Amino acid sequence: MRKGLLFSPFGGSVTFLAKGGFPERFLNLCNVRGIALFSPQMRQKELTATVRRGDYARLRDVAKRSGMSLRATEKHGLPFFLRRRRERLALPVCALVLALLAVFLSGFVWSVDTAGCENVSREEVLSVMEALGLRPGVRRKRIDTAALGQAAMQQLSGRVSWLGVNLGGSRAEIEVHDYIDPGEDDTFGDPANIIADFDGLLLSLQAHSGKAAARVGSGVRKGDLLISGVVVDRFGVSHFYEARGAATALHSDSLTCESPGRIEYPAYRKVQTVPAVRVLHLTIPLGLFSLSRDFDRFTSVRQAQLGGVPLPLWLVKQTRCYRTTRAGEDGFDLLLDDFSRAFRQRYAATNVLSSALQLTHKDGLYTLTARSRCIDFIGTKQEIRTE
Amino acid sequence: MQNFRKTVEMAAAMVTDTELLLPHVELHADRRAVVDGCRGIVAYDETCAKLNCGAILLVLHGDGLCMEQLSGTHISVSGTLVSLELSSL
Numbered sequence A: 001m002r003k004g005l006l007f008s009p010f011g012g013s014v015t016f017l018a019k020g021g022f023p024e025r026f027l028n029l030c031n032v033r034g035i036a037l038f039s040p041q042m043r044q045k046e047l048t049a050t051v052r053r054g055d056y057a058r059l060r061d062v063a064k065r066s067g068m069s070l071r072a073t074e075k076h077g078l079p080f081f082l083r084r085r086r087e088r089l090a091l092p093v094c095a096l097v098l099a100l101l102a103v104f105l106s107g108f109v110w111s112v113d114t115a116g117c118e119n120v121s122r123e124e125v126l127s128v129m130e131a132l133g134l135r136p137g138v139r140r141k142r143i144d145t146a147a148l149g150q151a152a153m154q155q156l157s158g159r160v161s162w163l164g165v166n167l168g169g170s171r172a173e174i175e176v177h178d179y180i181d182p183g184e185d186d187t188f189g190d191p192a193n194i195i196a197d198f199d200g201l202l203l204s205l206q207a208h209s210g211k212a213a214a215r216v217g218s219g220v221r222k223g224d225l226l227i228s229g230v231v232v233d234r235f236g237v238s239h240f241y242e243a244r245g246a247a248t249a250l251h252s253d254s255l256t257c258e259s260p261g262r263i264e265y266p267a268y269r270k271v272q273t274v275p276a277v278r279v280l281h282l283t284i285p286l287g288l289f290s291l292s293r294d295f296d297r298f299t300s301v302r303q304a305q306l307g308g309v310p311l312p313l314w315l316v317k318q319t320r321c322y323r324t325t326r327a328g329e330d331g332f333d334l335l336l337d338d339f340s341r342a343f344r345q346r347y348a349a350t351n352v353l354s355s356a357l358q359l360t361h362k363d364g365l366y367t368l369t370a371r372s373r374c375i376d377f378i379g380t381k382q383e384i385r386t387e
Numbered sequence B: 001m002q003n004f005r006k007t008v009e010m011a012a013a014m015v016t017d018t019e020l021l022l023p024h025v026e027l028h029a030d031r032r033a034v035v036d037g038c039r040g041i042v043a044y045d046e047t048c049a050k051l052n053c054g055a056i057l058l059v060l061h062g063d064g065l066c067m068e069q070l071s072g073t074h075i076s077v078s079g080t081l082v083s084l085e086l087s088s089l
Helices: A023-032 A053-065 A078-084 A090-105 A122-132 A145-155 A332-346 B002-021
Strands: A013-019 A037-043 A046-052 A069-076 A111-115 A160-168 A171-178 A192-195 A200-209 A225-228 A230-232 A238-240 A244-260 A262-265 A268-279 A282-285 A295-306 A309-323 A327-330 A351-362 A365-377 A380-383 B024-028 B032-036 B040-044 B048-053 B056-071 B074-088
Touching: A013 A053, A023 A037, A023 A046, A023 A053, A023 B040, A023 B056, A046 A053, A053 A069, A111 A122, A122 A145, A122 A171, A145 A160, A192 A244, A200 A225, A225 A244, A244 A262, A244 A332, A327 A332, A332 A365, B024 B074, B032 B056, B040 B056
Parallel strands: A111 A171
Antiparallel strands: A013 A046, A013 A069, A037 A046, A037 B056, A160 A171, A192 A225, A192 A380, A200 A244, A230 A238, A244 A365, A262 A327, A268 A282, A268 A309, A295 A309, A351 A365, B024 B032, B032 B074, B040 B048, B048 B056, B056 B074
16 A cells, blocks of 8 residues: 555654564554554564654554664654744745645636647637637636637638637647638639730730630730630530630739828837736736826737746736827838839739839829839639520 | 344354454465454564464565555565465464
8 A cells, every 4th residue: 555645744754763672563562552554664673664643652652562672764744844944934834825826826727829720820810719718817617618619610710620729737729720722623613704804915825715715916905805615616506614714915004102292200209118027817017107198008928938838927018108299201211112012012923024113293292103014914704694 | 933033143143253253365466465354463574474363374475575554454465475374373
């Protein structure tokens, strides 16, 4: 039988060494008097055993009667621990408080993490779960993992195939299995033509399904038929298909950006940062802010970790930027930034051959226009309506 | 009739008590022997444990013998048991 099961750490136990005399008589007397001995071992006429703290005093009489000398070799348990530290009671009291705190905090979720997110961003999954009630600081008992998973799957339907919440201690892990697209359907859909979606000069045309209806090198206008979904066979019977293919065309395009001549933005006269500590939902600031009310607030939060294990403690850095009179700046730089960003976005998949830029400044407004000659894919589907 | 029933019940109770007074020995391979009904220890060291079990003297021979538990009439001896000897006291 294991000693640990019999000896409560709160009661304490004493391991002793008995020498000389009659060990067998000693064992029998202990047995008769109801003194429980654990792991009595005899080695070279020396008996070693363990008794409860309260029984050790009763052993003296037994040892005297059996002619043995008794000596305590080890003392274990809370009473001996406290006695050794009776002059430093703060240590055991702190240990007790910490133990109670750990027990209390273990009833809460300390951290929420995700695994397997690809189609859906981690932040989006966390925000959905937070809206459903799963966030750091929530009591574990209130979390219904099955219901949470179902509700989250409904909100993210079409993008995740399965979502589950696993609670491991004080850590919640959201396991996400992304929705896998079965691939483009090779079967033909509804009958459709491909028509031009802008004016231009047709440079290439490949009909994968249907019949080419325009000639390469000719000009096309918006709405002109490029690939027809109606094919007439040699018997004069019309067959309807979903037209498929690729066409490119040379065309002119313009892009215009405007910006006011002067941009006003807020300026800050003072920036003050005050750290704070957040325990579950309670935020404790470690400093004071100014009394001024005209400020912008920025907050950064970082969870404390110990050896890679997240703790229920967040380090918060609150920054207040106190506003002052507004300052101004010429809007031309902003116009250039906006224009270059818009140009890159618009012509990301286009071969731009040449561009002509024109800048005007009228009524306090900057206008930048780019006229470009570019080669682009042309064509959009138009459904064929049959009666 | 009632006297006869009472006599039979008393006889049955006596038989049960007698059986209970006999030692009960349980062996776990050659690793442990659990003895119920032990009245005392006659000799005990690392290689031999002699147990007084009423009408029977139970002798356990082995190596590294250790009494794991000793409470009332219950004794558990562990170690490498080699032989078990029963003799009348």
